[in-house]
Amino acid sequence: NVGACLITKTDTNPFFVKMKEGATAKAAEIGVDLKTYAGKIDGDSESQVAAIESCIADGAKGILITASDTKGIVPAVKKARDAGLLVIALDTPLEPIDSADATFATDNLLAGELIGQWAKATLGDAAKDAKVAFLDLTPSQPTVDVLRDQGFMKGFGIDVKNPDVIGDEDDARIVGHDVTNGNEEGGRKAMENLLQKDPGINVVHTINEPAAAGAYEALKAVGMESNVLIVSVDGGCPGVKNVKEGVIGATSQQYPLLMASLGIEAIKKFADTGEKPQPTAGKTFFDTGVSLVTDKPAAGVPSISVDEGMAKCWG
Amino acid sequence: MSVQPILAARGLVKRYGRVTALDHADFDLMPNEILAVIGDNGAGKSSLIKALSGAVTPDEGTITLAGKEVRFGSPLEARGAGIETVYQNLALSPALSIADNMFLGREIRKPGLVGTLFRTLDRTAMRKIARDKLTELGLMTIQNIDQAVETLSGGQRQGVAVARAAAFGSRVVILDEPTAALGVKESRRVLELMLDVKRRGLPIVLISHNMPHVFEVADRIHIHRLGKRIAVVNPKDISMNDAVAIMTGAMQPPQAARAA
Amino acid sequence: MSVQPILAARGLVKRYGRVTALDHADFDLMPNEILAVIGDNGAGKSSLIKALSGAVTPDEGTITLAGKEVRFGSPLEARGAGIETVYQNLALSPALSIADNMFLGREIRKPGLVGTLFRTLDRTAMRKIARDKLTELGLMTIQNIDQAVETLSGGQRQGVAVARAAAFGSRVVILDEPTAALGVKESRRVLELMLDVKRRGLPIVLISHNMPHVFEVADRIHIHRLGKRIAVVNPKDISMNDAVAIMTGAMQPPQAARAA
Amino acid sequence: MSGVQDFEKSLARSDNTVASFEPPRSPLKAFQHKLHGSPAAVPLIVLVLSLGLFAVLVGGKFFTAFSLTLILQQVAIVGIVGVAQTLVILTAGIDLSVGAIMVLSSVVMGAGVFRLGLPPELAVALGLVVGLACGVLNGLLIAKMKLPPFIVTLGTWQIILATNFLYSANETVRAQDIEQTAPLLQFFGQSFRIGGAVFTFGVVAMVLLVLVMWYVLNHTAWGRHLYAVGDDPDAAELSGVQVDKLLVTVYGLSGLICAFAGWALIGRLGSVSPTAGQFANIESITAVVIGGISLFGGRGSILGMMFGALIVGVFSLGLRLVGTDPQWTYLLIGVLIIGAVAIDQWIRKVST
Amino acid sequence: MSGVQDFEKSLARSDNTVASFEPPRSPLKAFQHKLHGSPAAVPLIVLVLSLGLFAVLVGGKFFTAFSLTLILQQVAIVGIVGVAQTLVILTAGIDLSVGAIMVLSSVVMGAGVFRLGLPPELAVALGLVVGLACGVLNGLLIAKMKLPPFIVTLGTWQIILATNFLYSANETVRAQDIEQTAPLLQFFGQSFRIGGAVFTFGVVAMVLLVLVMWYVLNHTAWGRHLYAVGDDPDAAELSGVQVDKLLVTVYGLSGLICAFAGWALIGRLGSVSPTAGQFANIESITAVVIGGISLFGGRGSILGMMFGALIVGVFSLGLRLVGTDPQWTYLLIGVLIIGAVAIDQWIRKVST
Ligand SMILES: Nc1ncnc2c1ncn2[C@@H]1O[C@H](COP(=O)(O)OP(=O)(O)OP(=O)(O)O)[C@@H](O)[C@H]1O
Ligand SMILES: Nc1ncnc2c1ncn2[C@@H]1O[C@H](COP(=O)(O)OP(=O)(O)OP(=O)(O)O)[C@@H](O)[C@H]1O
Ligand SMILES: O[C@@H]1[C@H](O)[C@H](O)CO[C@H]1O
Ligand SMILES: [Mg+2]
Numbered sequence A: 001n002v003g004a005c006l007i008t009k010t011d012t013n014p015f016f017v018k019m020k021e022g023a024t025a026k027a028a029e030i031g032v033d034l035k036t037y038a039g040k041i042d043g044d045s046e047s048q049v050a051a052i053e054s055c056i057a058d059g060a061k062g063i064l065i066t067a068s069d070t071k072g073i074v075p076a077v078k079k080a081r082d083a084g085l086l087v088i089a090l091d092t093p094l095e096p097i098d099s100a101d102a103t104f105a106t107d108n109l110l111a112g113e114l115i116g117q118w119a120k121a122t123l124g125d126a127a128k129d130a131k132v133a134f135l136d137l138t139p140s141q142p143t144v145d146v147l148r149d150q151g152f153m154k155g156f157g158i159d160v161k162n163p164d165v166i167g168d169e170d171d172a173r174i175v176g177h178d179v180t181n182g183n184e185e186g187g188r189k190a191m192e193n194l195l196q197k198d199p200g201i202n203v204v205h206t207i208n209e210p211a212a213a214g215a216y217e218a219l220k221a222v223g224m225e226s227n228v229l230i231v232s233v234d235g236g237c238p239g240v241k242n243v244k245e246g247v248i249g250a251t252s253q254q255y256p257l258l259m260a261s262l263g264i265e266a267i268k269k270f271a272d273t274g275e276k277p278q279p280t281a282g283k284t285f286f287d288t289g290v291s292l293v294t295d296k297p298a299a300g301v302p303s304i305s306v307d308e309g310m311a312k313c314w315g
Numbered sequence B, C: 001m002s003v004q005p006i007l008a009a010r011g012l013v014k015r016y017g018r019v020t021a022l023d024h025a026d027f028d029l030m031p032n033e034i035l036a037v038i039g040d041n042g043a044g045k046s047s048l049i050k051a052l053s054g055a056v057t058p059d060e061g062t063i064t065l066a067g068k069e070v071r072f073g074s075p076l077e078a079r080g081a082g083i084e085t086v087y088q089n090l091a092l093s094p095a096l097s098i099a100d101n102m103f104l105g106r107e108i109r110k111p112g113l114v115g116t117l118f119r120t121l122d123r124t125a126m127r128k129i130a131r132d133k134l135t136e137l138g139l140m141t142i143q144n145i146d147q148a149v150e151t152l153s154g155g156q157r158q159g160v161a162v163a164r165a166a167a168f169g170s171r172v173v174i175l176d177e178p179t180a181a182l183g184v185k186e187s188r189r190v191l192e193l194m195l196d197v198k199r200r201g202l203p204i205v206l207i208s209h210n211m212p213h214v215f216e217v218a219d220r221i222h223i224h225r226l227g228k229r230i231a232v233v234n235p236k237d238i239s240m241n242d243a244v245a246i247m248t249g250a251m252q253p254p255q256a257a258r259a260a
Numbered sequence D, E: 001m002s003g004v005q006d007f008e009k010s011l012a013r014s015d016n017t018v019a020s021f022e023p024p025r026s027p028l029k030a031f032q033h034k035l036h037g038s039p040a041a042v043p044l045i046v047l048v049l050s051l052g053l054f055a056v057l058v059g060g061k062f063f064t065a066f067s068l069t070l071i072l073q074q075v076a077i078v079g080i081v082g083v084a085q086t087l088v089i090l091t092a093g094i095d096l097s098v099g100a101i102m103v104l105s106s107v108v109m110g111a112g113v114f115r116l117g118l119p120p121e122l123a124v125a126l127g128l129v130v131g132l133a134c135g136v137l138n139g140l141l142i143a144k145m146k147l148p149p150f151i152v153t154l155g156t157w158q159i160i161l162a163t164n165f166l167y168s169a170n171e172t173v174r175a176q177d178i179e180q181t182a183p184l185l186q187f188f189g190q191s192f193r194i195g196g197a198v199f200t201f202g203v204v205a206m207v208l209l210v211l212v213m214w215y216v217l218n219h220t221a222w223g224r225h226l227y228a229v230g231d232d233p234d235a236a237e238l239s240g241v242q243v244d245k246l247l248v249t250v251y252g253l254s255g256l257i258c259a260f261a262g263w264a265l266i267g268r269l270g271s272v273s274p275t276a277g278q279f280a281n282i283e284s285i286t287a288v289v290i291g292g293i294s295l296f297g298g299r300g301s302i303l304g305m306m307f308g309a310l311i312v313g314v315f316s317l318g319l320r321l322v323g324t325d326p327q328w329t330y331l332l333i334g335v336l337i338i339g340a341v342a343i344d345q346w347i348r349k350v351s352t
């Protein structure tokens, strides 16, 4: 029997919970023996290192990993590859990206760009003097955070300055950035704080849907929920439902189950034939796709309907 | 011994790991007497007192109060039965006020609904009673009844502890080395207090290493040695010298004094 | 007073917040004498002793040892100067062994490189010396020198503390209420130990509330009241009664005894 | 009877003066003494000063009824958990499991409605019972087995949190679903306005809870016993306090209050989120410490805890509005923690 | 002189029997007594039992030289930090800032080479000095200002961690860069093999450090003083231990050891990561507690801490190989923590 490991940043974020469910189902289907590991919190790289080592000791054939520290994890990944394991980065590319044998991920820059474009098109002329709040992930600015933020700015027409750094922009439309830790609690508090800075906020970019839900509660508390456009990334079922109910205007849907099941298949294939997966043509990684989900499509921005989104959502 | 003892114990055993602090000890306190308990360091005097006052549960043996067998699960139960104790280590709460300490575990609640429903304490009443009790016992050199006990000198603290016992004891008052840390003047005040309590009809158990004090106030002396009562003597019939000799094992107790 | 005092103090002041524990107190200890310090509870006796032994730093005043002014920053420095103290609260470390306690702060290291380089303790030597000292002072009812102090009875602990002071004191031994918690037998042993130490030529300071003890062993009595020395008396010239009267403020000290 | 010893004859004539106390020497000393007597005064002063500081630094945006009541909303949960933590710390204990109990209870309330199909009232009751049970478990381990509170709650923290994740399978219950099916769960999120000030029921609950517990701690026998146990448990036991029973009650009550905080948390977040409250233990301990309550037990006022929580809230919002990196907030809170106890120590030292 | 009091005349003849001690009553009691005497025995037994448990549950994959030495590698950092924590806890203190000091020191080592352009030797030295300085700061606040260790290190934890993030700007230094420019930083990551067993220098350092500190604690005056201070600081002070100086030394040494752990951490991770070590405080306290060291100070053996860390390592790897949900590991560690002190308490109770 082929052994495989899935190592996620945490096992408390629904995104990773679903990823795990997808991987587990696929593994059972094609006869892969899957073990799953996670860090205690986002940023806990040591637990991920220990997990990689366990996989080596366990004689697994391959590892799927969403790295917490994309640079820091590289030596451990190298150790696994040296021991003959196939290592695939899911969701979050390593730095450099070729540290893994393959990367199955959302194009996060594109995910950000889509919601940025949508927000710009939806506001129309008002976009010129919009007031935008950014609800980011953590103070450490992980790659997904940077890519989505900068992608959004690109789509919305904000000069990103250094594309690798959040916060160096000087566009007057930016009210501010605050961190959410990617959950409802942080989303609400960050939104409240930014509203204090400027109660005229009318666009909110959120790092993920739990943060968006928290932001919505803060807006609702001051009766502003219907004047503000919230955009987000993830496409989890609760998030898509929130799009349907107008809580979130549009969200960029990712496909973690696909990442996971493709990853499991790739490991199985590698074990059977020794063949490694190839990246999408023209990209450095295998793009698992991203779709903008909204029932208010905007001209020039490709999107799918909420019903389609519901059919593809992940939990 | 035709009069029934007010507080008695038979065959008390208390082990601490490998040490046997009480080794089938007996005890009898008669109504309205001052009974002194003497013995070497580590003889088990404090352990005996703790067993009688509910602070420790004996491994074996029985305790009777006014002829009825009792079993105290905590000092609170013993207090409920009218036994007040001043422990060797005082047992006052340093940060609480004198009044709070005197009423700890027997607080007075306000009358009426406020008291029964909201369980509000009646601070005024407790303060008044505390002040009265201390004055009655001649201990009112204390300026302020709301003072935290930790601001009092050792002697004053001892006074508060003794006053608490004397004020609330309805059947028995037990004092474990109440004068050990006290000066000459302060010790004298505590002895007078004891005689005063006795005059009010209450029996007292006094543990002390101070032989002159013991022979001055005690009606009977319980001699404790190696975890048991080995003799009960009358200070009028025996010399201090002999009592000490029995206590330290230098002399066998006279047949008549030998414990049952 | 033609002989120079071995340990002396002038004008010591120590304040604790609003309490003045020492109020310009003086002190003189002569060579090879037992000096008793008596006073009411809270008179400032322990504070005086702590100032002399480096446990607290006085706010004002000077201390001289054999005529030279000294300033002890810690008990360790006072010990280094030959002053050994048994504090009222004992100051033994419960979890450490008897030998460890006796040598705390003056451990012996192995000879040679092991000791200087690796700073290895010489356990064998320390055990041997500890056993010898305890035997010499007649305190070897203790079975095992490696026993933790917490397993000893109160009396045994007191014995270890006094033995430590007596064994290591090279100039002065100070004892703060060494018999307060002790039984008759144990107290007697400590008194004998004191006389023994004196016989070896060391002066002793004894704080005690036990007047018979004080009058039995003291060569001179320092009477402390309200934070100062109010008199120094000779037990041969004064009755216990008068000493207590002076101490408690019932009587003015005789002119001759009045402190400088 | 050998009677009074000879040397004591003179005692009758003895002087009764007591060692005199020097009066406070300066207005500063008198002030210190005053502060010593009212343990909640220092945090209150610090709170007022920090409000002033940010009013100057940030200006109008900060010093509005709206902003100030927003701070109240942001500290409501920590304030409620802080009440639980205060009770425990006053007994010289510590409760590291508060956040875990809170979030497990809120998850149970959500699951009660959406998984077990219970009516919301019952689901809330079930959540409260779960919190109480966790607290009682802590209490029994501490009181009956005599294990140190730090270790017990370090263990139950991990156990309860893991149970929470295993049980919830990390599923968030959406705000909109709760609103439709079980609005009772969001009860404490409702708000009312007085002018520009916005108060949620959660804020009202926090303030009321603090006031009620202040009353209980200071004006009932149970409260006095709690202080006595924190002060010296052996003395309290010998003076007639049932220490074990009291400790079980205190930890049980702490668990119940945390469950209540879990309910309020649903109101604040709208949704039920199993990942919430991860720092509630550190945050509540911080509020208690800045509030001038001694970690050694027996000393301090629950009002101080509330002021402590508000100080942290003022700094958090204030620094955000100034626009500093969030890390500066953490740094400053660290300084505040040490500063608070240092001041406390100084007052205690000089005024005793 | 009035001489010996009359009633004492008979003392010379007094009996010298001491209250008799009952001999241990059963083999179980004798065993308990033995355990009581050697504080590291219980965790050692638990360690052996848990090795046996997983050998049965997991089988061959677990019980290989490779896996067993892997456990050593995985606990090396916690073991080193655990040494620092042990020293502090033996003085009845606690150090919540260990992880923050460790990570700040490793960041400073990295920045020393890559930002300041120092030679690696100097960069390492600079990192060690920073760790030492953080520790001394803790020590001064605790010893000189008499602030409680829990509060001081709660504050410095946040201060040092925030400083770390602000200073590092959250940038990881990549392993490849370190390998090229400053391989010295990765020194403790190097390994050698003996058969299937793989030992890193980090593992060797951990074991050596534990043994050296065991020697220091038990066979030097400083070690005895440390135990005495933890046992009863007032008694130690009066017996001639310089308590303040000792505490400053202990916290300073703790900081230095944490900095050393930071160096070893670079070896383990290959890179310098400012987000590492977030749980080092809880993990090291857990190792100490499971290792049977009393949080009240003065009792326990540093060997026990190492066994405690290994027990957690065995459970973590074992459960990972069994393939259970990671939350079950946390849950079980919670149970282990409480179980360890419960056993300890039981032994102490029955055998005294
Ligand atoms: N809590 C305890 N744990 C262990 N041993 C104890 C405990 N309490 C008392 N002992 C032991 O029991 C024996 C009797 O102690 P107890 O305190 O009753 O003696 P005592 O007669 O009051 O002595 P003293 O005159 O010194 O007060 C002693 O050996 C003591 O060490
Ligand atoms: N550390 C301290 N903090 C505050 N006050 C203190 C401290 N030590 C002593 N005092 C106060 O100083 C005064 C003198 O105390 P001290 O202990 O010197 O008296 P003493 O003569 O030894 O009394 P006793 O006979 O009761 O031992 C007392 O009022 C006491 O409360
Ligand atoms: O892409 C994922 C998800 O968006 C999640 O919500 C946060 O972590 C990111 O890595
Ligand atoms: Mg006793």
Ligand SMILES: [Mg+2]
Residues within 6 Å of the ligand: C045, C046, C047, C088, C176
């Ligand atoms: Mg004294």
